[in-house]
Amino acid sequence: MRFIKKSLVWIMLTGMCILAACGDQTSGPEDFEVDEGQLENFNKAGMPIVNDKITLKFMSGQSPLSSNNYNETLIWKTYEEMSNIHIEWELVPNDGLEEKRNLALAGGTLPDVFYAMVLPNEDLLKYGQQGVFLKMNDLITEYMPNLTALLEEYPEIRKGITFPDGNIYSVPTIYDPEFTSVLTIAKPWIRKDWLDQLGMDIPQTIDDFYEYLKAVKVTDLNGNGKQDEIPYGATDMDGLIGFLKGPFGVGNRGLKHPYLDIDPKINDLRFYPISDGYKKMLEFANTLYSEGLIQENIYTIDANASYSLGAEGLYGSTVISSPETIYGKNPGGNFVGLPALEGPNGKAFNQMNSPLSSMGGFVVTNVNKNVPATLRWMDYFYSEEGAKLFFMGVEGETFEVNENGDLQYLEKITNSPDGLTMEQELSKYIIWLGIGYPGIVREATFKGAETLPASLETAEGLKPYLPEEIWPRFTYTVEENNKLIGLQADIHKYVDEMRDKFITGAEPLSNWDNYVNKVKKMKLDEYMEIQNQALERYENN
Numbered sequence: 120m121r122f123i124k125k126s127l128v129w130i131m132l133t134g135m136c137i138l139a140a141c142g143d144q145t146s147g148p149e150d151f152e153v154d155e156g157q158l159e160n161f162n163k164a165g166m167p168i169v170n171d172k173i174t175l176k177f178m179s180g181q182s183p184l185s186s187n188n189y190n191e192t193l194i195w196k197t198y199e200e201m202s203n204i205h206i207e208w209e210l211v212p213n214d215g216l217e218e219k220r221n222l223a224l225a226g227g228t229l230p231d232v233f234y235a236m237v238l239p240n241e242d243l244l245k246y247g248q249q250g251v252f253l254k255m256n257d258l259i260t261e262y263m264p265n266l267t268a269l270l271e272e273y274p275e276i277r278k279g280i281t282f283p284d285g286n287i288y289s290v291p292t293i294y295d296p297e298f299t300s301v302l303t304i305a306k307p308w309i310r311k312d313w314l315d316q317l318g319m320d321i322p323q324t325i326d327d328f329y330e331y332l333k334a335v336k337v338t339d340l341n342g343n344g345k346q347d348e349i350p351y352g353a354t355d356m357d358g359l360i361g362f363l364k365g366p367f368g369v370g371n372r373g374l375k376h377p378y379l380d381i382d383p384k385i386n387d388l389r390f391y392p393i394s395d396g397y398k399k400m401l402e403f404a405n406t407l408y409s410e411g412l413i414q415e416n417i418y419t420i421d422a423n424a425s426y427s428l429g430a431e432g433l434y435g436s437t438v439i440s441s442p443e444t445i446y447g448k449n450p451g452g453n454f455v456g457l458p459a460l461e462g463p464n465g466k467a468f469n470q471m472n473s474p475l476s477s478m479g480g481f482v483v484t485n486v487n488k489n490v491p492a493t494l495r496w497m498d499y500f501y502s503e504e505g506a507k508l509f510f511m512g513v514e515g516e517t518f519e520v521n522e523n524g525d526l527q528y529l530e531k532i533t534n535s536p537d538g539l540t541m542e543q544e545l546s547k548y549i550i551w552l553g554i555g556y557p558g559i560v561r562e563a564t565f566k567g568a569e570t571l572p573a574s575l576e577t578a579e580g581l582k583p584y585l586p587e588e589i590w591p592r593f594t595y596t597v598e599e600n601n602k603l604i605g606l607q608a609d610i611h612k613y614v615d616e617m618r619d620k621f622i623t624g625a626e627p628l629s630n631w632d633n634y635v636n637k638v639k640k641m642k643l644d645e646y647m648e649i650q651n652q653a654l655e656r657y658e659n660n
Contacts, residue, residue: 148250148286150257153491161491163262167203168495174205175493178223180235181210182553184542193512193548204496211236213553224251231487235554238289238479240282240592241600247288248597253483253490255287262494265501266290269559278660279475279591283599283653290497292476293559299585300569300578301560302472304374307362307457308577309436313340313348321455325366325403325462328436332412335435350435351407352414354425356622358438359413360404361470365584366462367400370469373589378611379650388651390643392614393635396464401621401628403462408622418619441568456577459584468581475591480557500558507564509556512548528566593653606646610638 160169179189186192189208190199199205209230211219216237223229224246246252260267270277273296280287294301313335314321322328332350340348351359364370369391371380382389391397407413414420414428428434429446439445442454459468481497483490499505511518511526518526528545535544542552568574595603617634620626626634 148248148254151253151490154488157489157491161489161495163491163495166201169203169489169492172203172205173489173492174207175232175487175489175496176207176209176230177232177234178209178211178219178230178236180216180237180554181212182550183213184546184552185210185550185554186546189550192546192550193516194508194550197513198499198508202496202499204492229484229486231484231489232493233479233482233484235480235556236482237477237555238482240478240594241597243288243479243482244282244284244594244597244600247282247286248284251485252288253485253487255290255483256285258490258494259287259290262491263290263498263501265498265505269293269501273474275591276475278657279473279594280478281660282594283596283656289478289480289482290557291478292480292555292557293501294472294474294476295559295561296474298560298562298565298569299582300562300574301565301567302474302589303468303470303578303581303585304472304569305358305361305438305440305470306574306577306581307358307436307438308442308454309457310335310340310434310452311455312453313435316340321458323458323461325363325460328457328460329403329407329412332407332435333410336410336412340435341432347433348435349414349428349433350412351437352425352428352434353417353437353439354420354422356404356413356417356619358470360400360618362438362457362460362468363400363404363462365467365469366460366464367403368396368462368464368467369394369400371467371586373469373471373473373586375473375592376590378614388647388654390638390647392618393638398628398631399463401618404622405624405628409624418623441571441574443571443573444568454573456573456580458580466584467586468584469586471585471589473589473591476560477555480555497557503561503564506559506561509558510549510551510560510565517545517548526564526566590654590657593650593657595649595653599649599653602645603649606642606649610641610643610646613641614638 160171160173162168162170187210189195189210190206195206220233220236220238220242224242229251243252247254259270276291276293280289280291282288296302309321309331311321314331317331317334317338317340319331319334320327322331335348335350337346338348339346353359361370361374368383369380370377371383378390378392380389380391381387382394426445429437429442430451432452434452436457442451446452459466483493487493500509507526511528514520517532518528521527528541532544532548533541535541537544545552562570617626621628
């Protein structure tokens with residue numbers, strides 16, 4: 120690929136998208152040719168990555184939980200010493216990512232790398248085809264051996280990061296496919312102490328779950344003389360709906376596709392919010408809501424208020440990442456994981472993420488003069504040692520290895536001598552909290568809520584009932600994207616609004632046929648044609 124002169128980049132980005140770049144899917148960017156000068160200072164293996172120190176400019180997302188000076192954090196000081204690469208960080212608060220990205224791409228100063236800037240797929244394709252972002256296919260193979268090995272072991276990840284023109288324009292955030300707890304994310308939980316008080320076993324079916332919720336509503340389980348127990352509570356309805364998708368047989372390709380799955384009867388792509396299974400699920404949810412078994416203000420409550428109710432021990436069940444970390448052990452309640460429930464369509468838990476968590480977290484631009492070194496810098500974090508440094512820091516300074524061989528943060532972090540929270544203390548050493556980091560998340564080197572014993576046990580119980588295949592987000596051509604923007608805005612908004620109206624009873628389910636007909640009239644056939652093409656490309660990548 121040729122470097123495009125800066126003046127030409129400005130013209131391309133400040134005006135309308137050039138038709139040849141945005142409309143012709145066959146005429147993509149040229150292959151990048153590494154200048155020999157870049158290799159003279161470069162070591163293809165081992166550390167340091169370069170003999171003479173170089174500086175790279177990164178524009179990076181920044182969480183409120185992160186340090187304001189990345190170069191003062193332990194991991195980046197350590198890695199600079201190892202790699203001989205200094206990073207000049209331009210930090211962008213998470214709520215300003217889109218504006219800052221767009222300014223840079225519309226004629227501002229491009230960084231060498233967009234890091235954790237959450238570039239959407241449509242931008243990756245658009246600017247990749249223009250040559251602003253490098254075509255990564257051969258570069259990954261040549262300079263990123265750790266990522267290459269993962270793509271060979273898990274070909275579905277390579278399929279997911281490949282665009283319709285056959286090119287790769289970023290490197291991904293990967294969730295280890297063997298790390299079930301992080302893939303299931305929000306899990307179902309129930310109060311074991313309340314079950315014992317009621318003389319009930321852990322529910323195995325949706326009917327069992329319903330009976331438990333009814334019993335909670337009419338029993339003073341906390342013994343305060345009030346009927347203030349909340350059978351099911353959470354920050355919103357999404358978790359409960361995600362939990363119910365499995366027993367009602369919808370959403371069987373995972374979290375990245377909240378409207379699409381495969382119809383098991385005919386093995387075809389399906390828009391499942393108009394299916395019979397989805398209707399039955401809404402009928403069940405409506406029953407729960409109308410009988411007061413779901414928190415009455417679940418559609419309006421803010422997260423902190425919900426967490427407070429959970430911490431007070433008022434929730435009988437919930438779907439959340441970890442009650443222990445969010446509500447506390449005491450008095451938050453004695454929560455244990457719920458299994459997958461059996462319903463009209465069998466026993467399943469469909470609320471699972473794709474191992475290809477996200478793209479657009481590490482994007483190399485055409486102003487980068489040290490591409491091989493840049494890619495080797497990133498590739499380290501796809502290795503076990505690199506993941507350990509990124510998430511845990513340095514042994515003896517931030518973590519230790521216990522008698523079982525497991526990594527654990529030191530007490531100075533988990534019990535800050537300065538009275539700081541664990542997250543505040545960690546921010547002195549690492550930067551991963553609250554950002555969409557590129558790299559790989561492994562159970563052995565990641566110590567979040569997903570690695571707590573209760574989370575691992577719950578995930579293990581769900582494992583036999585997870586979907587056989589999980590799709591990442593599809594990628595689309597520029598033309599498809601342009602059509603989908605309008606179609607999705609109308610269809611998804613209407614479906615979401617009607618879901619909540621059906622559940623609350625604001626819209627009677629007797630109007631279901633009218634709802635289905637309206638969805639179809641919103642050019643659902645065009646929407647599905649595009650999705651079918653995207654699925655076919657994904658399967659054939």
